[in-house]
Amino acid sequence: MFVDLNVPVPTLSKQQLSQAASKKGKGKQEHNVPPLAFTPAQVAAIETRIDTLVHLGYSVFAFNQTVERKVDPKTFVNTLDPLFGQLRKRDGVVYLKRLTIVLDEESEKGFGLAKGNNALFAPYDLLALAPTTAASFSLACLTHTQPTPLTTHIISLPLTLPRLPFNLKHTLVRTALKNGAVFEINYVGALGGEGDPALTIPSGSESGAGAKRNWWAAAREVARVTKGKGILVSGGVFNDPDLRAPRDVANLITMLGVAQDVAHDASTKVPQSLILRAQTRNTYRAVFSEPKVVIPQSATATAAQPPEVEMGDDAQPTSEMTNETGATAQSTTVGGTNGKKRVLETSPKQAEVGAEGARKKKKKNKGLKADG
DSSP states (O other): OEEEEEEEOOOOOHHHHHHHHHHHTTGGGGGGSOOOOOOHHHHHHHHHHHHHHHHHTEEEEEEEEEEESOOOTTTOOOOHHHHHHHSOOOTTOEEEEEEEEEEOGGGSSOOSOSGGGHHHHTTOSEEEEEEOSHHHHHHHHHTTTSSSTTOOOEEEOOTTSSSOSSOOOHHHHHHHHHTTOEEEEETHHHHTOOOOGGGTOSTTOOOTHHHHHHHHHHHHHHHHHHTTTTEEEEOOOSSGGGOOOHHHHHHHHHTTTOOHHHHHHTTTHHHHHHHHHHGGGGSGGGOOSOOOOOOOHHHHHHHHSOOOOOOOTTOOSEEEEEOTTSOEEEEEEEEOTTSOEEEEEEOHHHHHHHHHHHHHHHHHHHHHHHHO
């Protein structure tokens, strides 16, 4: 099963977004407002892209909505929910919803990922961050990959810039990978095609041959720092001619210096496990369900039927027991402070020393009686 977790959707006009945001603030009248809809031409283009992806061998898609700087509850509009109502269903094909937030200098203090906005992010299956500064990259790796209802499992890097705006420090990368995050590489940059606006918004981005050159240099650095672990390969393609089959993408990724099996897992096992981890946003601290202790039947049967010990008429307070090593030990039952009895176990050597002392004491008593 091959997965593409970055299928960009057309950007709606500012007039449509402003109308939806103004109607959203009316509160009680919201149920009378018609849903925000894409134009028939936009829906037809998305349907054609899905057909092409299915023909190439993909079966799971994540439609990506991009937000600049931060998520403002007053103006934010979910454009993927109405889109899913306009797309026709396909057997064996899974649709997912993804939100990508592009972080810049103005969004370093806060970009909407707060507990008060949980209702805005709950409809999305995946949350992604596209940092463009060193401070935002540090926040994305250290803070927003922790298991919370707003965990971001995807860190998308701007690979088409002339150079990365931050250093890929090993400590930050290791912490993000340990928390379950992945670093996304969109292969559209290697082809010089039109990519996701989430990675082309920063000033200074290039296109064509320059973008391809920048992509290869930055992607090699990502593969070197991560050592091939936690790499997610997505499309991010707007034009259908730039789409590639999963096997071709794997061959392309091997040129970054990673093994062939790692390149294959980047579009199969890594996104599958990522989708599974993303479901834990709805649970407490990434716990899937309440754990239960299962006791084997053999253990319960042994505890219910303790071994019986037969004692004769001449039984003494002391008894012999055999330990695991085969040695025989004596145990004496004595009274405790709380009225309960406890068993004092002695080793064979201690028992022999005690018997020798008793014999010496007996001889000493006989000598004293004789002198008297």
